[in-house]
Amino acid sequence: MKKIIFLNILLILILFLTGCWDSKELNKLGISLIMGYDVENGKVLLTVGFINPASTQEGDMEGNLSVKYAQGTGNTILEAFRDITLKFDRRVFASHNKVIIFGEDFAKQGLVGHIDELMRDREQRETSYILIAKGAKAYDIMGVNPGLEQIPANYVLELIKNTNSNPKAMSVNFIEYIKHYYHNGHHPMTGIVEKREKEIINKSPDIGPTSEYELSIIGSAVFDRDKLVGYLNGNDTKALNFFLDKIKGGVITFHTPVSESSSDELSSVYIIKNKTKNDIEILDGRIILKTKVKLTSSMGEVIGNIDISKEENIKKMEEACSKAIEEALEAAVKKVQKEYKLDIFGFGIVFHRKYPSQWKNIESNWDEIFSEAEFQIEVDTNIIRTGLINTPINRIKVE
Amino acid sequence: MENTKINKVSYNQVLLLIVLYRIMVGLTYMPAVNTTPANQDVWIATLLSIFYTILFNLPIIYLSNKFNKLNLLEITEKIMGKFLGKIIGVIYFITFLFSNIIFVGTLVEILNTALFPVTPTWFTTLIIMLTCAYISSRGLRNIGRLGEIIVPIVIFTIFLIIILGYKNYNIKELLPVFSDSTFGQINLGAINTSMKFFDILVLVMITPNLENKKDLNRIFVKSIVYSILIVVGCIIPTQMTVGIELAKHMNFPFLTFTRMIQIGEIQGFDLLYMICWIMGNTTKISGYLYFTTITLGEIANKKNQIFIIPISIIMFVLVTILKDSRSILGVPQPANTVISVVSITSIIVIPSVMLIVYFFRKKRLN
Numbered sequence: 001m002k003k004i005i006f007l008n009i010l011l012i013l014i015l016f017l018t019g020c021w022d023s024k025e026l027n028k029l030g031i032s033l034i035m036g037y038d039v040e041n042g043k044v045l046l047t048v049g050f051i052n053p054a055s056t057q058e059g060d061m062e063g064n065l066s067v068k069y070a071q072g073t074g075n076t077i078l079e080a081f082r083d084i085t086l087k088f089d090r091r092v093f094a095s096h097n098k099v100i101i102f103g104e105d106f107a108k109q110g111l112v113g114h115i116d117e118l119m120r121d122r123e124q125r126e127t128s129y130i131l132i133a134k135g136a137k138a139y140d141i142m143g144v145n146p147g148l149e150q151i152p153a154n155y156v157l158e159l160i161k162n163t164n165s166n167p168k169a170m171s172v173n174f175i176e177y178i179k180h181y182y183h184n185g186h187h188p189m190t191g192i193v194e195k196r197e198k199e200i201i202n203k204s205p206d207i208g209p210t211s212e213y214e215l216s217i218i219g220s221a222v223f224d225r226d227k228l229v230g231y232l233n234g235n236d237t238k239a240l241n242f243f244l245d246k247i248k249g250g251v252i253t254f255h256t257p258v259s260e261s262s263s264d265e266l267s268s269v270y271i272i273k274n275k276t277k278n279d280i281e282i283l284d285g286r287i288i289l290k291t292k293v294k295l296t297s298s299m300g301e302v303i304g305n306i307d308i309s310k311e312e313n314i315k316k317m318e319e320a321c322s323k324a325i326e327e328a329l330e331a332a333v334k335k336v337q338k339e340y341k342l343d344i345f346g347f348g349i350v351f352h353r354k355y356p357s358q359w360k361n362i363e364s365n366w367d368e369i370f371s372e373a374e375f376q377i378e379v380d381t382n383i384i385r386t387g388l389i390n391t392p393i394n395r396i397k398v399e
Numbered sequence: 400m401e402n403t404k405i406n407k408v409s410y411n412q413v414l415l416l417i418v419l420y421r422i423m424v425g426l427t428y429m430p431a432v433n434t435t436p437a438n439q440d441v442w443i444a445t446l447l448s449i450f451y452t453i454l455f456n457l458p459i460i461y462l463s464n465k466f467n468k469l470n471l472l473e474i475t476e477k478i479m480g481k482f483l484g485k486i487i488g489v490i491y492f493i494t495f496l497f498s499n500i501i502f503v504g505t506l507v508e509i510l511n512t513a514l515f516p517v518t519p520t521w522f523t524t525l526i527i528m529l530t531c532a533y534i535s536s537r538g539l540r541n542i543g544r545l546g547e548i549i550v551p552i553v554i555f556t557i558f559l560i561i562i563l564g565y566k567n568y569n570i571k572e573l574l575p576v577f578s579d580s581t582f583g584q585i586n587l588g589a590i591n592t593s594m595k596f597f598d599i600l601v602l603v604m605i606t607p608n609l610e611n612k613k614d615l616n617r618i619f620v621k622s623i624v625y626s627i628l629i630v631v632g633c634i635i636p637t638q639m640t641v642g643i644e645l646a647k648h649m650n651f652p653f654l655t656f657t658r659m660i661q662i663g664e665i666q667g668f669d670l671l672y673m674i675c676w677i678m679g680n681t682t683k684i685s686g687y688l689y690f691t692t693i694t695l696g697e698i699a700n701k702k703n704q705i706f707i708i709p710i711s712i713i714m715f716v717l718v719t720i721l722k723d724s725r726s727i728l729g730v731p732q733p734a735n736t737v738i739s740v741v742s743i744t745s746i747i748v749i750p751s752v753m754l755i756v757y758f759f760r761k762k763r764l765n
Contacts, residue, residue: 021519021522022514022515122512122516127661175641175655179644182644182645356578357578
């Protein structure tokens with residue numbers, strides 16, 4: 001009898017499992033994939049891109065867009081979030097958010113002091129990528145979608161993922177940014193996004209208007225602690241990724257080492273693997289920052305009269321590639337040392353780990369020391385594949 | 400008082416329970432990251448706490464070995480006499496009750512923070528207390544059996560989560576080792592951690608129920624070593640993923656670590672953690688509730704069963720009031736100070752005094 005009563009109680013309890021105070025119905029949520037933060041008239045302006053569940057292939061014919069946008073303003077981010085609730089019919093659901101874009105003005109006033117909510121709120125994902133809208137407001141960037149992805153946020157997300165094959169941009173997620181913010185001796189960096197005009201290639205009148213803009217994430221944003229102070233171009237960002245050992249793929253282009261021809265001929269290698277080691281040495285009181293790059297690559301294209309099926313020529317190509325990387329890295333370091341005087345490469349962390357007792361004395365003026373420090377860059381390239389052909393196609397092969 | 404014959408528990412059951420009780424603290428709010436030296440060396444301090452935990456608990460474990468047919472309160476009465484024994488018994492009852500309120504409060508806090516922000520505190524507390532009161536009412540043997548099922552699941556899940564998170568690890572976050580903290584600071588951190596080993600009280604309460612009383616010392620040492628190794632196994636990945644400074648800012652560092660895990664497009668591994676964490680905490684609270692009623696039963700010379708519902712109601716009321724008035728983890732003071740005072744008193748001071756009295760009254764007691 002007792003068991004029957006107990007089972008009945010259990011069955012009644014099941015009724016409560018259907019949902020309680022925290023139940024979330026899908027048709028009540030506004031699922032956001034991208035958010036933009038700007039500052040306007042001293043207030044936070046939040047722009048959220050929501051997926052439109054009504055948007056289907058047929059729906060699009062009726063003019064429904066796959067994404068809808070809502071904006072809210074407030075003195076703080078949370079206030080801006082709540083402001084949206086009185087303008088948009090669904091509650092912002094941020095758990096699926098993939099990308100956060102900060103307007104340039106917002107980033108210049110300092111990120112960390114204003115984004116506490118993004119760490120405190122359980123719905124926000126720490127893995128969301130951060131981008132800075134270069135020279136623009138975040139909302140200027142958000143509606144642009146010239147790609148094949150139906151949802152603009154996914155278009156931006158795919159661009160970020162493509163940094164794996166082109167390190168001229170940076171992919172930094174929210175927690176990485178905060179982590180570096182806490183590191184003394186390494187200023188944080190983030191990716192950027194820029195709206196650019198593009199040529200309309202398809203001029204067929206029945207196609208209708210096509211996008212006039214595209215987004216580019218080439219480059220990166222330089223921060224002094226949490227304040228945006230400038231940008232690096234694509235090549236310098238690639239160099240930065242080498243220093244940070246974040247190279248996962250990409251292409252290195254260098255002058256083909258052919259003695260008889262002009263130096264305009266360029267060849268390229270694909271990056272298969274890269275390992276960078278940063279080190280520091282103190283010699284006679286001078287601080288020397290050392291970087292060793294070990295690149296494993298595959299021949300991508302050979303322009304010029306060189307027979308790379310010969311061992312000595314492959315060696316020449318490897319040396320030329322190493323030299324190109326060395327020059328690029330050196331140029332980036334010099335630029336950062338001269339223009340920004342900030343250690344964005346993380347040498348301060350290396351110093352702290354190698355010379356912990358000295359670090360305490362120089363920690364506060366590390367950036368100054370970094371900007372005057374000597375550099376030694378050493379690159380070792382290894383070309384392990386030549387693709388489907390060996391000698392360049394413009395060269396007649398003679399045994 | 401309870402019938403020890405029908406509540407016999409095996410070596411494995413007790414070992415698993417004590418390990419679970421200890422690791423739940425680390426899994427929840429990882430206090431070690433904020434303990435001295437509070438830098439990248441915290442895992443070393445935690446590891447070193449094994450030695451100090453064994454050292455500080457020697458008096459209580461010595462007495463338990465000497466009187467292995469008696470539980471903690473019976474030992475107290477035997478050594479200190481009936482009157483003083485009862486007073487100390489009340490202190491231990493308050494210790495168990497207080498610890499359990501903190502455990503339930505913490506469980507409610509994380510549930511309301513991470514899963515059910517709108518659900519009222521009373522409802523979450525009610526569900527927890529109903530479940531735990533039921534488990535407690537089934538007796539120690541069933542709590543032991545539950546532990547045998549739950550603990551392997553919890554440990555396996557932690558292990559799985561640690562493996563899944565490997566992509567986010569940066570070993571350099573652990574460096575430099577021994578440089579930013581002195582030997583003294585590391586020892587201080589280890590001592591701090593070791594003084595909060597409440598679960599030794601559970602072990603001493605279980606001793607008369609052990610199938611083989613000689614297993615006591617093995618369980619004592621192994622539970623400390625295993626639990627600390629598991630906790631360090633959670634601290635290091637968390638530190639390597641989010642860095643020590645960020646970990647210190649977090650109320651639930653291991654939860655954030657699990658939120659960072661991403662395999663392809665798949666996220667949400669924090670749910671795995673939440674499931675095992677709820678199971679583990681329910682087992683822990685049930686066990687502590689059981690021993691709270693046992694201590695009260697000893698004081699009142701009655702069966703513990705009759706106290707389960709009243710104590711559960713008291714806990715429900717106190718936790719609801721506490722949780723509706725402040726955050727336990729977000730604002731750790733004065734709870735931390737109270738925990739320290741209660742733990743030092745119940746684990747070190749009282750057993751040490753009892754040990755001294757025992758040596759004076761040794762002949763008479765034997």
